[in-house]
Amino acid sequence: MTTPATRFQLIISYDWKPEITPARRQYHVDKIRALLTKGVPGLLELRIGPRSLGHPAETASWDHGAVMVFAQEQDYINFGSTKAHDEVAFELVADLERIQYIGFTG
Numbered sequence: 001m002t003t004p005a006t007r008f009q010l011i012i013s014y015d016w017k018p019e020i021t022p023a024r025r026q027y028h029v030d031k032i033r034a035l036l037t038k039g040v041p042g043l044l045e046l047r048i049g050p051r052s053l054g055h056p057a058e059t060a061s062w063d064h065g066a067v068m069v070f071a072q073e074q075d076y077i078n079f080g081s082t083k084a085h086d087e088v089a090f091e092l093v094a095d096l097e098r099i100q101y102i103g104f105t106g
Contacts, residue, residue, distance in 0.1 A: 046068050
């Protein structure tokens with residue numbers, strides 16, 4: 001049984017390449033949000049949006065953030081090899097300067 005204490009949370013930060021237009025960024029945001037409609041096993045929640053604050057000042061280039069909540073860490077691990085992941089990830093990574101993420105249970 002999944003409880004809030006056993007859920008796996010993934011926090012992601014996106015730093016777009018300078019030439020990526022706002023329209024192209026929104027294209028990626030929409031594709032990421034659509035993961036909720038793709039039947040990704042164990043994906044319970046997904047939130048993504050433009051950065052509104054950060055600390056320290058060096059975080060200013062990180063333009064967007066996302067939070068994905070999975071029922072358990074294994075669901076996240078399994079997601080990495082799915083068609084739904086690949087339909088988002090390859091184009092997204094090509095348009096990013098950097099991406100970082102941290103995951104935790106609880």
